[in-house]
Amino acid sequence: MRLRGILLVLTLSLLCLTTLAVGKPDFNGIWVMDKSKADVIPVDHKRALDIYFVDVEGGAATLIVTPAGESVLIDTGWGGFDGRDAKRIRQAMRQAGITGIDHLVVTHYHRDHYGGVAELAGLVPIKRFYDHGKMSSLTDDPQFAERYGAYQAATKGQTTTLKPGDTIPLKSAAGAPPIKLLCVASHSAVISGGGASANPACTPDAPDEDSSDNARSVALLLKLGDFEFLNLADLSWNVSKRIICPANQIGEVDLYQVTHHGGNINNDPALLRSLRPTVAVMINGPRKGGHPDTVKWLCETPSFKALYQLHRNIQTTAEQNAPDEFIANLDEQPDESYMIMVSVDAAKRAFTVTNGRTKEGRTYQFK
Numbered sequence: 001m002r003l004r005g006i007l008l009v010l011t012l013s014l015l016c017l018t019t020l021a022v023g024k025p026d027f028n029g030i031w032v033m034d035k036s037k038a039d040v041i042p043v044d045h046k047r048a049l050d051i052y053f054v055d056v057e058g059g060a061a062t063l064i065v066t067p068a069g070e071s072v073l074i075d076t077g078w079g080g081f082d083g084r085d086a087k088r089i090r091q092a093m094r095q096a097g098i099t100g101i102d103h104l105v106v107t108h109y110h111r112d113h114y115g116g117v118a119e120l121a122g123l124v125p126i127k128r129f130y131d132h133g134k135m136s137s138l139t140d141d142p143q144f145a146e147r148y149g150a151y152q153a154a155t156k157g158q159t160t161t162l163k164p165g166d167t168i169p170l171k172s173a174a175g176a177p178p179i180k181l182l183c184v185a186s187h188s189a190v191i192s193g194g195g196a197s198a199n200p201a202c203t204p205d206a207p208d209e210d211s212s213d214n215a216r217s218v219a220l221l222l223k224l225g226d227f228e229f230l231n232l233a234d235l236s237w238n239v240s241k242r243i244i245c246p247a248n249q250i251g252e253v254d255l256y257q258v259t260h261h262g263g264n265i266n267n268d269p270a271l272l273r274s275l276r277p278t279v280a281v282m283i284n285g286p287r288k289g290g291h292p293d294t295v296k297w298l299c300e301t302p303s304f305k306a307l308y309q310l311h312r313n314i315q316t317t318a319e320q321n322a323p324d325e326f327i328a329n330l331d332e333q334p335d336e337s338y339m340i341m342v343s344v345d346a347a348k349r350a351f352t353v354t355n356g357r358t359k360e361g362r363t364y365q366f367k
């Protein structure tokens with residue numbers, strides 16, 4: 001059995017590599033790209049859990065609107081560019097039918113994640129702020145004092161420090177299953193007590209230590225009934241490895257925000273084989289993230305059905321990107337800032353992913 005399993009994995013890997021190498025972007029046989037639209041479920045947004053992956057040009061801004069109508073924004077994109085990212089988030093909020101943010105989580109203090117806080121706070125009301133804790137300096141940002149000062153001014157110093165195991169309080173809607181937003185990592189500490197048996201996906205690899213603020217990223221697991229969405233922000237491999245090894249603390253997920261914009265010092269095969277995502281959304285820019293290794297590793301992950309990208313990586317080949325219909329923004333210019341949207345229907349145990357450019361949706365079942 002063990003040999004058959006190894007042979008199967010080798011065969012799948014070979015098929016995947018072959019597909020990438022020979023230049024057939026449809027990933028036949030490995031990525032199940034269901035082109036029919038007949039099974040797309042009609043979405044009742046009043047009762048759905050909606051997730052909007054806002055295009056902030058290789059930064060991060062993930063808007064969640066719960067079935068009870070509460071909103072959570074994870075990161076705010078970059079500051080500057082005439083308030084571009086804050087305006088894009090406000091546009092997503094309008095589409096979602098909300099006028100304020102109930103919970104804003106800043107995953108870490110890099111400008112592609114929290115640079116837009118002050119500008120967003122100037123556009124829309126934000127009730128509560130969460131982060132990984134106060135910092136007095138950051139060696140990886142020479143302008144930290146200025147940026148952190150702007151953040152503190154926007155929050156008026158009123159922030160909640162998240163620790164692994166904490167939850168952000170959300171109301172469950174009548175008739176909908178319970179909703180839970182759980183912090184699984186923060187300030188380089190990770191959740192424990194979620195799994196006891198040894199995880200066979202673990203390897204003896206010892207990842208390089210990362211001393212940047214990526215390693216302190218707040219990581220969040222959102223559950224609605226049996227649906228699970230994982231957002232590890234830019235969490236470094238040496239920390240995310242402790243979430244899944246020696247025992248997997250969070251189990252498998254349905255939807256995965258590709259970590260660190262698709263970087264290859266994250267998203268390692270052991271992590272992906274432990275999480276077994278069905279669908280992944282990569283929040284990359286045209287020239288940022290979207291590393292070919294990550295695309296390959298996702299492609300090789302058993303259970304994996306589709307990769308969506310906010311942008312085509314214009315520095316790699318067509319075969320190292322998802323097929324066009326799974327990419328929101330194909331060209332660098334003009335940048336039309338299309339989103340990727342996900343609607344979760346717990347009653348039907350399914351979620352629909354829509355490409356904002358094509359308006360086409362595809363539906364995937366929960367595990």
Ligand SMILES: [Zn+2]
Pocket residue numbers: 058059060110112113234260261
């Ligand atoms: Zn980032």
